[in-house]
Amino acid sequence: MATVEERLRDFGLTLPEATGPPPGVRISMRMARRSGNLLYLSGNGPLRDGQPAYRGKVGREVTLEEAYDAAKLTGLNLLGVIKAELGDLDRVAAFVKTLGFVNSAPGFTQQPQVLNGFADLIVDLYGEERGLHARSAVGMAALPFDIPVEIETIVEVAP
Amino acid sequence: MATVEERLRDFGLTLPEATGPPPGVRISMRMARRSGNLLYLSGNGPLRDGQPAYRGKVGREVTLEEAYDAAKLTGLNLLGVIKAELGDLDRVAAFVKTLGFVNSAPGFTQQPQVLNGFADLIVDLYGEERGLHARSAVGMAALPFDIPVEIETIVEVAP
């Protein structure tokens, strides 16, 4: 059976390096913290090379389609953190719970469809059994660096 | 001692079927995911027969009293998910932690009083020892389907 990294390559996707915040910003946190067999990942966003690849509110500066792509890019960044923490993406036994924050223009109510960009990527790579997870998707007044979406997740690590 | 389902009937309440999103909306998620003895429930809302029973912002289209009722209805939907996952509502050892999102009009600051609609239901059914839990209640710019409240929760499952 293909590994998750092989499947990433099959989809033409590249795992980014785990990165910190944009230059000049001090953020007092870890990218992830493990407790028992759970790995808690910090909220991440659609950064590319340390800079936001998307900016603004979904339903105004950012379309639903772009926001879906931003959630997918955020997923790649979260996978980069998992790789840095666990060494191997296949050490994830299950994606447990995700909380997705969507920077929402007044009247925008399709937060779940934005978060599908993350969940579809994870299910493509891990399959439904390991990849499909519990989730909330909610609409924010603002997000750091004016990103359109921020996602945090909890994964279970294989023994 | 009465079971939780007996107490539900005593209060004249009915457990809804666990339902997915409104028709025509694809949501890539599970309603709940278990890890060890914790069951993580996805954000749920005041849906009835698959459609929002309340819509709009609390403090504008929705009164505090209606929002309290919406949080209670959301609780019934979450109990429906627990029943579907565990088979028996009495397999819950404890409600651990709830996060409540309130779709808030400018100036509305009574998010905790809205969430009491959920917590009071759970305490009525499970008692304080099992039912009273840690919680955050916060004010959102927007929620899916324009619902006034969305609630996620973590419960501990009895061995």
Add this chain to the structure above:
Amino acid sequence: MATVEERLRDFGLTLPEATGPPPGVRISMRMARRSGNLLYLSGNGPLRDGQPAYRGKVGREVTLEEAYDAAKLTGLNLLGVIKAELGDLDRVAAFVKTLGFVNSAPGFTQQPQVLNGFADLIVDLYGEERGLHARSAVGMAALPFDIPVEIETIVEVAP
């Protein structure tokens, strides 16, 4: 090695009593709930003697510097809850995961810098190994009692 409470005194800081909501407000929740070796703390805010010490949106009524101080005060309140629950602040093995909600004026995007007020306090007291944690920082439309910041956290308790 100094205890956490000794270090608190060295910084000239005082642990507040664990307090409930402002008078006249009924909130149906626990300040914290333990499950296994994890202690889940309810969302707390910059209250002093049961009343908000700061009010309003960051970037409008509240400056970034004041919000940083409000996040630090919130941290002291959370430590007061931990003390009440565990009896000794040194029973915390690790701060695992924090979720920080910042009441944000339109255009305010420095939520992480606000939350540093909490994280810096915890790292000062516990050191990086125990204190530095995973985190999300997000911008809210509203918060209870119009406080500028609300923080919830999960800590791991030493065996």
